């Protein structure tokens with residue numbers, strides 16, 4: 001028997017909605033970029049303290065962790081962690097709303113203001129029922145998701161030590177408000193960015209035989225890298241290799257000394273990620289040396305593994321979502337998988353868990369713009385849905401023992 005009967009939980013959440021929306025709007029008005037979330041994390045820490053949680057601040061610079069110890073958590077009781085990200089983006093907001101960003105050139109254009117407000121509300125609700133909780137709940141407020149960098153140091157600094165499962169959500173404007181997407185297995189791609197520097201030997205454009213042309217070498221490398229997808233990867237393992245930038249040369253009649261290319265690789269499994277990262281370097285340097293030049297590869301820091309959802313935790317979250325919105329509002333086919341990346345992956349690699357997507361798109365309210373668009377906004381009716389799903393999943397997990 002759950003400590004929240006279905007109706008009593010919805011009624012309780014209704015009481016919290018004004019505060020939930022107020023927190024979200026306050027955070028929206030005061031966006032802070034990655035690792036600069038000083039005001040935001042201060043509000044988070046203050047609220048968690050006020051709820052009586054054990055609070056740690058300064059984790060991964062501006063991260064905050066709150067621990068709620070359940071009142072009936074016996075020895076060996078489980079701990080579930082719930083994660084929210086807090087950072088905004090360097091975008092000038094174009095929305096004409098009363099809670100518009102007050103910081104020039106910065107904006108919550110990905111919904112992380114909503115995530116933070118949702119998790120603070122979940123903390124408040126679960127604290128209210130602390131005496132009945134059969135285990136512990138850890139609240140992870142993560143900095144710097146957008147720059148891919150906040151989750152990894154939090155894990156390294158022990159944020160998920162003693163945690164048995166981790167869950168989290170992302171509000172998504174691509175999915176209509178009211179719907180929720182939950183799926184086991186890979187849900188977001190890995191992302192690793194690289195710079196390839198091809199070195200040849202510069203010379204006169206009319207005497208290519210006296211030079212080693214890095215542009216021609218670069219062109220061969222670009223074509224060959226695509227064969228890693230079409231010829232070396234199973235058709236059942238989706239992946240992407242893109243070269244998004246190529247810089248070489250100064251004018252038409254000079255063969256330059258170097259050509260520099262930048263690209264990204266996306267995969268949906270750690271094994272495939274490791275394989276392609278190795279092969280991109282081997283193919284590029286092999287082609288360059290065959291053609292008389294050389295190629296250096298430099299991987300950018302902040303690469304991110306794929307987000308992979310554990311089947312058992314996903315089944316639990318699915319039940320919580322069905323109890324919240326009903327089965328007809330649940331999406332679980334492969335259309336919910338994204339080739340974008342999210343460093344929730346770092347927590348999911350450390351602990352079994354589930355990352356799920358809560359729809360916030362509503363054309364009538366103008367909240368259908370893509371994430372990172374200057375008119376991005378949230379349908380605030382999605383916020384209590386997120387709260388309810390997380391509360392139900394956490395309580396059910398702890399009651400399972």
Ligand SMILES: [Zn+2]
Pocket residue numbers: 109110146371372
């Ligand atoms: Zn984003």
Ligand SMILES: [Zn+2]
Pocket residue numbers: 110111112145170
């Ligand atoms: Zn985001």
